[in-house]
Amino acid sequence: MARSVQPVIGIVGGGIRGSMFAAAVRQHPDARLAGICESDDGRRTRLAAELSVDTFADLGSMITSVPELTALVIATPDFAHRDVALLGIEHGLDLMIEKPLATAVDEARAIVAAAEAAGTMIMIGFENRWNPRFSAVRDQLAAAGSPVVNQVINLNDTRFVPTSMLGWAGRSTPGWFLMPHTLDLACWLSGASPTEVYARGRRGYLDARGVQTWDAITASFAMSDGSLLVLNSQWILTESHPSVFDFRYELHTEASSYYFDIADSGVTRYDSTGISRPQFGVVDGPPLTGVPIDMINSFIDRLNGVDLELPDGRHGELITRAIEAVHTSVDQGTPITI
Template structure:
């Protein structure tokens, strides 16, 4: 019997996303979680616990690292991992400054390691099908992507919401998705941000942002993000995408995902496209994206999502925040 090659993985970041990565990676037949940074994870009971990411990388116990730290802390870990010759899976956004993105890309390409930012929406079946149908839609003309969260996310789920924004946390997914669907890059943005409700609760971050983007071939798109929906909303995330081309239109509404649930506590639409467990096994786009990275790391194949395209998402968002601050359009 041929022994399947194993990828030894370390997880840096033991919060919500770290637990999600661990659950998926622990169920993969060709991976072993050998190390975690700072504190243990339930799905990695046999992993060594290191006080920090540098000690983990220096230990020689990992072939790849999964980075699930808060948004603004990704870059240093990526650079250190690349210099250690370790493959890299990093949660979105890639980084929160272009300078950080550039040094991460340079380190990754210099080391020749496999690296991917986990823009998992490319594995949502409807979005992947939309990519295949873009030829029928024709040359893109205008698009709209909305991703809004309930107020639970910045007030309870994240303890670092004041160090990011709804656009970094939410629109990063949609910017990656739209540039992929358009097969084009953003060249100019104009953005606005609204502050108020969250500041009133002691969290210094925008309630909402809206980004108007112009692409290289002339198409335009709007990216909306907010995270002040009431917690009574039937899903934690309200997600909708539409693309109109010269020959047709595609609409993607993830508000309802096949199941509706009514209990004495409320009426909900449980989400199942990204993360679900089927007969005890993790499934969904989130799992498929992580498994794609594992396959690429084992075979040395370039992932579907390049670090350069992820750097572009960072550049769009950095420009958008500059535009929101100055009230002027910003060219990339």
């Protein structure tokens, strides 16, 4: 893929994901890493030292310092995508934005409208599409053409995630943090879209521990093809669970049933601390490999002109609209049209 001008990519947000994306861009032969924007001074200093990467206090500084910048990977917290996205679009940058596109429909719409006006590209980081388990099954489903009957998807985290891993769980919910993944997959595998949702929430455990959010949400979707979709996500599994996440998915067509257990890596370990399931979603290299790395590679391929079907801004907006409807339904107790 020889090109005279490689994409120059900046990372916004220097957390776990941003650091990983930086490493992925840096190791790619057909892209150049511009650096990482990170507003927290301490973390920024550490990143510079540990990754030997250029760092910036904000996106404005990066744009100024690296005028040849062509694209961004936005890995800020869920609720903090809009401003950096709009600033990037204003400067003509193509964007990969972590899911969800935004946590409010008006923000999602603003980003998509700006990108369409500016003619820049948006890709949403629905990384499960790069998991060969899901992509292979999607191919099988498309080839078989049997109508989907129903899908039931449980994606849960242990309480470690909202109480220890994330500093901003109180500004998110299991719905915003987990359901974009599962709703995107449900659409992508079935080819259908959500048309209406009824949802309920349960709270108490996290509230009592100072994280003001739902413990668990369940959402029942009507889909455009008449199939049923149920999403269950909770955030307070005990930490004794074998991995920090629990992801079980079943999809039934008239001709076949698929059951996925994504957290089951095929390796179970018992030791004095309990049970664990080592995860191999990202494997340190060199090179660094895994599902999110493959996603970044597709983003770079697309920037380099390869024709790929990627989750775009419009789809990101749909998912945001649907997840917002989940929360509206929880609050209002009525079904919400999406």
